[in-house]
Amino acid sequence: MMKWAKPSSALFSSMVVTGALAAALPLTVQAAYPDRAVTIMVGYGAGGGADLLARLYAEKLAAKLNQTFIVENKPGAGATLAASAVAHSKPDGYTLMVAPTAVFTITPNVRRTNYAPLKDFTPIATLATGLDxxxxxxxxxxxxxxxxxxxxxxxxxxxxxxxxxxxxxxxxxxxxxxxxxxxxxxxxxxxxxxxxxxxxxxxxxxxxxxxxxxxxxxxxxxxxxxxxxxxxxxxxxxxxxxxxxxxxxxxxYERIWYGIVGPADMPADVVATLSEAIKEVSADPAIAQRLEATGIRPDVVTGEDFARKMRDDSDYYKNLIQRLNIQLEN
Missing domain, CATH: 3.40.190.10 (Periplasmic binding protein-like II)
Structure with missing residues (x-):
């Protein structure tokens, strides 16, 4: 019969330490965001303000975060098709949307949508305000x-x-x-x-x-x-x-803005990464210069301030719609 030899105390200690370290280490190492291409959806055809901003920021964020940002146009139904797609996508930061005020503060007050802007999106930042x-x-x-x-x-x-x-x-x-x-x-x-x-x-x-x-x-x-x-x-x-x-x-005056959002419940570190990158990109004078001729100005509001602005503007348009008795077919 083969006899089992008791390990030396030194070897046993080494085994215990090694096992403890293994237990303390995560099973997988998560790559820093973003580690693959990010899609920015636009609910309108090419050439409008949202499309222009999405393409400009996609270019700048790609350089800043060393990753590909792809703009996907999905026009139709007042941009609700794109908004719905983003609202129901995985909240990992790889599907975002650039859209004007209306998608979040007007459209849901005049027609049925299968997204609720105040709970189905993560507000990341406003990008710009438009001149009236x-x-x-x-x-x-x-x-x-x-x-x-x-x-x-x-x-x-x-x-x-x-x-x-x-x-x-x-x-x-x-x-x-x-x-x-x-x-x-x-x-x-x-x-x-x-x-x-x-x-x-x-x-x-x-x-x-x-x-x-x-x-x-x-x-x-x-x-x-x-x-x-x-x-x-x-x-x-x-x-x-x-x-x-x-x-x-x-x-x-202050209700013509463009913002970037993602699905609800995005990780806080991903939101922070995007917000900080957007702030830094927007501070580049070249951004203002490129937007100047289009009547759009960089104007970044992030986090809870953006969420509050979205709520306040939604209430404003809701009251306006009721006052003007504006109704749209669903």
Whole structure:
């Protein structure tokens, strides 16, 4: 019979220490985020403000975090298709969404969605705010906002405004303008600013409220009628403000923003990594320079401050929708 030899005390101690170390070590070592490609979804076609921001930040975040960031356009249903896809994706930080105010604060108040923005998303950061510029076709015989209001009042229903879709911020800015100016103009919804741009240039629609159109103004294709704020627009001192035109558009001033979110319950360290990277990227003067011509300004709000802003703006639009009795088909 083979006899078992008792291990020496030194060997036994070594075995115990080795076993203790093995028990203390994790079974797997988790790679630092991100260790594979990150998808940023956009609920609109190419060319709009959300798409422009998503592509710009994808490029900068890829360089900052040394990983690929892919922009995926999924237009339709006022961006709710993309929002739903992100809300129901795995909350690991590899599926994100860049979207304007409307997706989180307007659309859920006017139509059924299978996501609840205040509980189904992790707010990561706002990226930018958009200028409330009012552009027009050059076929419209008005040089400024006040002249357009006079035309519209003299011709109820003759003029129209384009938007990037029902229940978008470009739609509601138009509705707020109609109410403030006391005019009757027709809303014509499209899928994106790229879709309505040819009609706006040709005069098949009259005006539009979208900061991304500033580059078309600078290219000489559209007129800049005015800006919905009290103070003149830097670089455009001759452009009439809504205050100068005698209307109050102040409620809209700080509610045109773009944010980046992920599914609810994302890990705190992943959110922190993204938030810090976005802050650092946004501080680069080159970002502001690239956005300047589009009427968009970097403006980063993170964490609970972003969540609070989302809640406050949602309450504002809910009350506005009820007051204006705006209803959309589901």
């Amino acid at each position: 510029i009012i552009t027009s076709s050059q076929t419209i015989p008005a040089k400024n906002l006040g002249e357009f209001i006079v035309l519209a009042k003299a011709n109820p229903g003759k003029y129209s405004f384009a938007s990037s879709g029902l229940a978008t911020s470009t739609h509601f800015t138009g509705e707020m303008f109609k109410e403030a100016a006391g005019i009757d103009i027709l809303h014509v919804p499209y899928k994106s600013s790229n879709d309505y741009l040819p009609d706006l240039i040709q005069g098949r629609v009259s005006i539009a409220f979208d900061p991304v159109l500033l580059n078309q103004v600078n290219a000489g294709k559209l007129n800049l009628l005015g800006i919905a704020q009290d103070e003149p627009l830097e670089g455009y001192p001759e452009v009439q403000t809504s205050k100068q035109a005698g209307i109050d558009m102040s409620p809209a």
